Amino acid sequence: VKPAPGTRLPRFRATITRLDLVRYCGAAGDFNPIHWSERHAAAAGLPTVIAHGMVTMGMAMRAVTDWCGDPGRVIECGVRFARVVPVPDDDGGAELDVAGVVVRLDENGNAVVALTVTNGGGEVLTGAYAVVRP
Amino acid sequence: MPSLNRSLVGLHLPVGEPYEVALEHVRAFASALGDENALYRDPAAARAAGYPHAIAPPTFAQVVSAAGRRALFAHPELGLRYERILHSEQRFRYERPIVVGDVLTTAYAITEIALKGRHELLAWDAEIRDAEGELVCTASGSILSRETA
Numbered sequence: 001v002k003p004a005p006g007t008r009l010p011r012f013r014a015t016i017t018r019l020d021l022v023r024y025c026g027a028a029g030d031f032n033p034i035h036w037s038e039r040h041a042a043a044a045g046l047p048t049v050i051a052h053g054m055v056t057m058g059m060a061m062r063a064v065t066d067w068c069g070d071p072g073r074v075i076e077c078g079v080r081f082a083r084v085v086p087v088p089d090d091d092g093g094a095e096l097d098v099a100g101v102v103v104r105l106d107e108n109g110n111a112v113v114a115l116t117v118t119n120g121g122g123e124v125l126t127g128a129y130a131v132v133r134p
Numbered sequence: 135m136p137s138l139n140r141s142l143v144g145l146h147l148p149v150g151e152p153y154e155v156a157l158e159h160v161r162a163f164a165s166a167l168g169d170e171n172a173l174y175r176d177p178a179a180a181r182a183a184g185y186p187h188a189i190a191p192p193t194f195a196q197v198v199s200a201a202g203r204r205a206l207f208a209h210p211e212l213g214l215r216y217e218r219i220l221h222s223e224q225r226f227r228y229e230r231p232i233v234v235g236d237v238l239t240t241a242y243a244i245t246e247i248a249l250k251g252r253h254e255l256l257a258w259d260a261e262i263r264d265a266e267g268e269l270v271c272t273a274s275g276s277i278l279s280r281e282t283a
Contacts, residue, residue: 028166028197065191071171071231076228
């Protein structure tokens with residue numbers, strides 16, 4: 001079935017904790033210390049440890065793959081990282097809120113999905129999108 | 135005084151060692167994103183959906199291409215300082231999903247080095263190919279080198 005333009009994806013919400021960042025460091029092999037060390041984050045001029053951009057992008061794409069069911073249908077996706085996502089050293093972590101809407105079908109019938117990703121009310125990604133084949 | 139060496143725009147880096155996609159690694163990556171999708175975890179479910187094996191999440195290409203990106207960032211003539219890096223943009227275009235068992239190589243090319251206010255931008259294209267040489271994914275990305283302009 002082809003989704004009609006204007007179709008809204010189910011809202012996706014995620015919480016990112018320090019533990020999630022450590023897990024992502026290991027799973028992705030990205031051990032940049034600004035993602036796990038307060039000291040290094042401060043030395044880099046950051047307010048605290050920040051999430052990997054790829055964690056934010058991965059969460060944004062979860063909104064798409066949860067919606068379409070088969071992640072292999074995502075033939076293209078992209079984001080610009082507009083703002084860092086600070087992750088406090090507490091049990092609450094950082095909240096991400098992902099909204100998506102089908103903006104059009106391309107010439108091959110693929111759904112072009114525009115994503116809005118916010119943390120604390122501010123957009124952390126701009127131009128986030130995915131292309132999902134039928 | 136900009137620190138990145140603009141004469142490297144257009145450079146194609148040597149293709150690195152192949153990356154072999156393992157089921158447990160895909161599962162661990164999906165778990166780190168809290169993702170329970172069966173197609174990442176259960177080869178039988180993935181085969182039932184028409185794939186030869188479990189598939190990887192859309193952002194997994196970043197892991198496959200990581201070693202080549204590290205080599206790019208560490209290029210001795212580039213002048214990039216690791217602690218200054220902030221990811222700016224990332225895009226993946228798939229010819230087919232990455233599947234467990236794939237043996238993939240990544241070829242990096244530097245596409246742009248530019249001033250962005252007080253920062254410098256470094257952009258690249260990475261072509262990820264399978265063992266038969268077929269294109270699987272094109273990963274285009276950029277980073278900012280913070281306050282080095």
